[in-house]
Every structure is written in structure tokens, then in C-alpha cells.
Amino acid sequence: MTLQAAAVFCRVDQYSLFHKTTVTSFHLMEAFVLSFLVGCLSIGLLYLLWKHHPSYGGNPAAPAFPFVGSLPFVLLNRHRMYEWTSELFDRSTILTRKIKLVSSISYSTIDPQVVHHILKSKFDSYPKGPNFYPFFADLIGRGIFNCDGSLWRFQRKVASYVFTSASLRDFVVTIVNTEISGRLLPALDASQPHPAEVIDIQMLLTNCMFDITCQFTFGADPACLKSAKLSQPHVGNSVATDATRMGLGDDRRVDMINDVTEKISHSKVPDHIVQAFVCGFQDALQVTAERFLVPQFWWRIMKWLNIGSEKRLKDGLAAVENFTTFVIEQSKRERDTNRRDLLARFLNLPEVFPAAEDGTLQSDVCGDEQEGKSISDSFLRDILLSFILAGRDAVVSGVTFCLWLLCLHPRVEENVLGELRGIIEDRKFSNHEDVGDVDKVGTFTYEEVRKMNYLHAVLSESMRSYPPVPANVKFAAEDDSLPDGTQVFKGTRVSYNAFAMGRAARIWGTDCLEFQPERWLNEHGVFEPANPFKYPVFQAGPRICLGKDLAFIEMKLLMASLIWNFEFALQPGFKPRLSYGVIMLMVNGLLVTVKRRLR
């Protein structure tokens, strides 16, 4: 028994000894595995924290939190996006900044060398890319503004041919001067019985430029300005009929205007189609701009469900389609060779570019997309709408900010007037037969525009601080290294910030925040352009703005006529709020009172 008991005891003891040993080694193992896991997790976490740290990758980013990146700062500064990014560059010596928003990483630069790299030396490696295309696709399809590669090259080649013709330039001068003398100046005169009436000159210019670009592009006059109400302090088209505000008491002038407008506007489009187009285009443009402000999946779902702003876009596009189909079909039927608008010029292209016998464009001109086909109506529509998109609001922005700055700088305004006085004086020695008339209706000729060196400098200086296109985004088509050593991976967005560049002391000197048009003039008072890579207001390189020269003609004609004929005073306490979009405008409009200038 004792032996048995001893044996049992022994077994028990042996078992517990064994058990004790097993438990101890199990705990040790457990502890080891646990510490290993905790260690791995900590290292992983530290790695993630580092990876999401602003300085990861050797390029310090905008202020950022782990994981969400700069998103909180972006949201906080969304009402002053350009001012904020400009301050960031201002506060440090970094010229190319990494921007991290949740999981996406992009780069923004103010370095002229990097701008040169992405816009010229490595042009093919930095297209607009697939990220940009879907936003504008509904409005302008694959028009020049919204495509890359051979399709872009084809459009650029054809459009460059059309844009360099002197007859197109003369056509623009005629349209702009007719709009100024027939609508813009009379509209401002109409506010004269109430000199204290505050008007939104930006809205007036938007209507005016819509008329000009439509006539220039489609040969059709939507007469937005004729029907615009003056005192509406917001951006956008106004189609309310208020013809009395034109104030055209002078019968002779009305006849003259009608006569010229008739010659310009060949397309006789029914009023309801034009008016629907004007509203539809405005709506479509606004909704397209809003797409940039929400995540892509959001507007895609709304589009799929056809609700909210995306429904507005669809309806707007239907009206645009209706109008473009009408004018294109009408122009094709009539084939009027006297027409000078872009539509007619594009329709006549096969005569300009060597065409095959069946009327098709040659493959080397057409590029792979259009090989063997003449330009389809929808393609023509995309190209032409791109011109309206590219040309209208940028000019409105250029003139609006310039007018505002002149109100703040009477010295500069006086210098502009001095230059114009000299030009008007010169008319006495000119034997131009229209001199008298031109003086009466308050407009200027192309030859006179060419003499306006100071005004050219004023506009360039104003767009330095307030560029109509404040930033431009490209997309890296392959892994690359920027001139400053920044590593860029395929698919990354790289943008230049023209707004911040115009305010950078290291580019423009310590007086960069001052309004000094004289910096653009040489010792003989002649305008000297800046290096386009330090001043990419019109972009630079192969994709530089095609309408740059026309834009200056339009802006100078508008500015000269406005300043020569009227005095503008800002509404007390007026401060512009900058819009955040492709084109920078004033969110609250430019609110001024006007008075005929006495001489």
C-alpha cells in the first residue's frame, strides 16, 4: 500500500514536475510570441507613421497629420486656397512641395526650372492624363483642351494654322469693338441717371465676352449683354430682357451696330435655341467646375442616378447640343465662303490642308484617331466649345482684376490715361478715314492697340498677382526625377502654382507684392515679356495658350475703352473673394459705381 501510495505519489510528483515544466515553458513561449507580435506591430506602426510623415521621401510636404495628410488644413483654408498655398511657399525655402491628401500624393512647384522640365524638356512625360479627362469629358469631349497625344497634336496643328491668320485678328477686333460701342458702353451709360447705382462689372464683362466668343467661334450672336441686367452682384449669365438699359438713343449708331453685327453673325438661330444654349452652357460649366470639389465617386454616382447637379449638367448639355447641331448643320448647308468665324474656317479646312479625293483629311494631319475620316460633327462641336471655354472667362478674369487694381492705384490709372491721350492725339495726324467715328464711339484700332505698351505692362502685372488660370496640373506618365532631385512615380500629379509664383520674392524680387507695371518696360518704355517658365500665366512650351495674342488684343481693347470713357469707383469696403476653380474670378463680383469721364 505504502509502495503503491509511494508509486502514485511519485507519479503525481513526476506528473506535476512535468506539468510545472510544461506550463513554465508554455508561458515563456507565449510571452515570447506575444512580445514578438507587439514588437512587429510597433515597428509596423512606426513605419506607417513615418511613411505618412510629411518628411517621408525626402520632400517636406505641406503641414500634415499622419494618415489624413493635409486634408484638415485644406478644409480649413478652402475659402482661401491660393492665398494659403502661396503663404506656404513664402514661409520656406522649398520650391517643390509634396501634398498628401489621405492616400494620394502629389507635387506642387514654383520652381521655374521644374516648370520648364514638365512643360518643355519632358513634355511627353507630363500629359494632362486620365485623371483630368473625365471631369470635362461631358462638356467638351476630347476637344483641344481635354486630350493628349496625337489627337491633341492634330487639333493644335489645325488650330495654330487658323489662329495665325491676320484676317482672324481683324475679325476679332471688329467683333470686340462692335460689342464695346454697341452694348458695353451704352449699358454703362444707361446707369448714368443713377450714378450711385452699384453694378457688378464682372457680370457685365461675362455677358460681353460670351457674345464675343460665340460670334468669334460659331458666327452666332447670343446678345447676352443686350439683355443683361446691370446691377446683379453675382457671376453668371443673365438672360432677363431689359433692352431699354442699352440706352441707344442715337439712331445712327444703332444702324451702324446692326449692320456690323449682321455681317459678323451669319447664323440665324431661333432665339429660344440661343437662350437655352446660353443658360445650358453656363450651367454645364458651373457643374463641371464643381466636380473638382467633391470626390470623383460622388459625382459619378449622381450622374448614374441622374440627380442633383449632374441632372442639371445633363439638361444643360442637351441645350448646348441642340444649339451646336443647329449652327453646324446650317453652316454646312450654306457653305458661305465669306464667313470669318472659327466654325466656317474649320469647315473649309480640307481646302487649306491637302485632302484626299473623297474629301477626307490626310492621315498625317488627322492623327491616328481621325485617320481616313473628315471631321465629324461631334468632334467639331468639341473643338469649338473648347474655344469658348478657353477664351471667355480667362479674359473676363484678366480685365476684372486689372480694373480693380486700377481703382486701387490712381497713379497707374493716370499713366494709362496718359498713354491713351497720346494715341488719340496721334489720330489728328493720321489720315485714317474712320478716325472721327472711332473717337465718337470710344473704341481703338488694332494699330493703336499695338502702341499701348504701358497698358500691356499693366495687364501683365495684374495677371502676375492674379493669374486667370492660377494653377495647372500634369500627370507623370512614367517614373521621373525632377531637376531638384524630387523622385516622381508614374501616375503622380505634378502641378505648377502660377499664383504663388507671381508672389515669390525669389522670382520677382523684394517688391513682388507691389503693383509695379514699370517692371515690364525697358528704358525706352517698350514692353518686354518675361521668361514664360517664370511667368506661366499662359502656360509655356508646346502647349502654351493658343489665344495669347488674341487675348491681349481683347483685354487691351476692353480696358482702353472702359478707362477712356468711364471713371470707376469701388463700393466702399469692397474686398474681392477669389473663387477656387480652373479660372479665378471674384466670387462676389466686382462692385463699382461708374461715371462718364469728363474731358
Ligand code: HEM
Ligand atoms: C487672359 C486670357 C487667357 C489666359 C490667361 C489663358 C491661359 C491659358 C492657359 C494657362 C492655358 C493652358 C491650359 C491647360 O492646358 O490646362 C491655355 C490654353 C489654351 N488657350 Fe488660353 N488663355 C487666355 C485666353 C485665351 C483666348 C482668348 C483663347 C482663344 C481665343 C484661348 C485659347 C486657348 C486654347 C485653344 C488653349 C489650349 C491649348 C492647347 O492645349 O494646346 N485662350 N490658355
